[in-house]
Amino acid sequence: MSEESLMASDEGERRLIAQVDSISNQLCQAVDGNFEFHIHTDSDEIALQKLAQLNNFVLDSVRRTIRDLKATRDELETRVEERTQRLNLVLTATNDGVWEWDIDSGNITLSQRWSSMLGLPHDGQQRGLDDWLLRIHDDDRAEVQRSLYQHIDGLTPSVNVEYRIRDARKAWRMVLCRGLCQRDGNGVAIRMAGTQTDTTEQRLVDPLTQLPNGAYLDMVLRERLARAPLLPMALVKFQLLNVASLFDGVAVDVAVAALQGLVQRMRRQLPPRVALIALPEHTFAMIFETDAIERLDNALEPLEALLSQPVEIDGQQVWLSHVSGVAAFNPAEPVSVDEWRHQSRLALANARLSDVGSRRYYSEPLRHWERQNSRAEQLIRGALATRGVRCFVQPIVNAVTGEIRGFEALMRLYEPSEGIVTPSSFIEVAERSGLIAPLWGMLMEQALPMLRDDKIRRRFGDDFLLSVNLSTRQLMDPKLLDVMIAASARHGVSYRRLQIEVTETSVLSDPIKAFRILDRIRAAGISVALDDFGSGYSSLAQLTSMPMDTVKIDRELVMNVTSLPRKRHVLSAVVALCQRLDYRIVVEGVEERDTLEILREWGVTDIQGYIYSQPLPLDRLVEDLAPPRPFRPRATAGGPYGSSLTSPAA
Amino acid sequence: MIGLIQRVLIDHLEIHHGKAAVESIAAQAGVLSLGRRIDTDYDDADTLAFFAAAGDYLELDFDALMTLYADLFIKWTRQHYPIFFSMADSAQAFLGRQPAIHASLGAGIRDPHLRDRVSDKFRVVEKSELKLIVDYRSANGLCTLYRALFLRVLEEYGQSGELVETRCQHRGDEACRFDMTFAEESAA
């Protein structure tokens, strides 16, 4: 090879190497994982062009593969995203949060929804199991732990436990937690996952009225008192007294619908932000953001106006009566939730003692009243413990013949320092506390023997009735009849000589039930008397349908009839009505001869009152009660007004 | 079209008829600068015009030119892309891979549109041991070339077989379809 051709081939080889090198250099761009480039060569050599071409092919294949992988990944992601969204949708709809517990690491992963359910920020971070458990109410935690571990141990098919958990606002929410273990081939638990459902709402709604319930009130009160700054507020308790009359002779679902309708109308009478909360015994609570009496009066007026209208039910009109109690909250003198509720309860209880429609505001004197109540309770408990119940009796006299038709047994308590205490200072507390039953039992133990007491029989015969008062609670007690029959049997007397006295208020608290019970009692041969008729709000409508034998007209209607013509008209109308309805009539509270004259003119025979005798201790009866003399109209008797109708004691 | 196609013909003409002949054929075809880089895409119209002019020069009709060209082409590709041949142990295996070979050579084109244009021309519709169906879709309408190459490939592998063009762009079909069958026994 010549020098020249050697140089030429040297030159050719160098160019070739440079061109190969150029291709290599271009390929260096791939170092960053970037394949978006193109190999180029200037060479005329087919081999180099091939090299460039096939490198380009490889690069293109890499790009294509990456693109395909990315497309697949995108598609998978979209699908996962879609599924997640769909799952989230389902979980949102069911109000569920999701949790996952990796048992080995002890880590808990909580879903966004889980966190937001409790108002917690969702940082997506893993937490320890304790983070979760510590939020759970102290009283519920052990149970939650137990159900988790029981399931891990394979004792239970799943976790299913309800508990209270604290949310971000430090309020309690009720949640239902369900979970399931994933296990390996040997049945060893690897992880547990499940849902948490907020059941607070279910727990917070009153099923009858669909209003928020007492648990809700409790929560709201706690929230309001946790606010800073505290604001003036008022807690109002509003009670419907005779809801039972809605159910009177009406199908239950119709009555429930009427009640629900009424409740909705009541709700609309309130400012939108004031919740109407349903409590037991047809009581409703409301929280107002003011403690000014005037503003509260204004706010409650529409509600009361609504209830002054009758409720239409089954084509009938029913008037519901109500009372309310208000406890204002003064931020300057904050009280606890329990105290606040207690104050409103006191105000309501006090309102119940007054006329229907009345509203009581809590004040210090109510505390005093409450203390008295508690003193009354002490008195009752003392009397029960020391057999301090005393039976007094007051005769019901046939004015025409002077015969004793019966004795009303009246309860008195003996207290060592106060002596004899009359029912006015304890009966209400006794009824409310349920202590009336044992008191009544003791009274009966003393009263029943009088029916076979020789001295009494000799003096007053074997026909008089023993009339006993019953409280609402006793009346509604289904065992009442059995108790009376058993007590009579124990004392060897006939229960047919018993008469029970019930008040209108008792009967109207649940007329259907009361009527049923009274029917049974009368069917057994025990007489039923309606006591205190005319003292409170009386319903003539009830008078016509009530299963009873006797109406006892209250002294309220009788007082001053001799001097007030209008009262005389009312009394005469009531007497005439009872006579027309064939009820026996006993007029109570008759103290004067003139009154008796009038009553006799209207044909009333049976009289109970001071004119014959005040209530006497049972053990002094024979000694202190002179046999009554038959009434002689003045024309015949010629006696002066006010003359005594009893002969001097024998 | 990728320069490889005309290069095979240019090389042949240069060797057997001289540089001057190639230049006059190019002038006849109206091709100003004749490219022959196998990694570069040239104007389809230039390629087709050069082929037509070469046919005139060689006094061959299109079928004969294609038969000649197929022979040149297989020889040329066997020399420069021997692996494509050794990878396939039969004509049907080679022909079955042909669309992929085109796509890989087309992948060398810088412009993605043109790249796809090359890659999309051929598509295997059906492939089994003795049967192959391929679709060919191209404005260049070179199904004659395909048929010639088919026969030449059979010869290369010493096989016999048959090609029926069941669809053809020249007959108004959207694409040409080559329905190919291969004899069981080798013809050799």
Ligand code: HEM
């Ligand atoms: C190693 C083998 C082969 C190589 C390297 C090869 C390469 C090429 C190249 C680079 C083109 C130009 C493509 C363009 O720019 O669009 C082409 C076109 C073509 N090839 Fe091949 N080819 C091979 C085998 C075959 C075989 C076996 C056949 C037929 C049986 C075939 C049929 C065609 C046809 C019909 C065209 C024209 C396409 C058009 O532009 O319409 N090729 N070939």
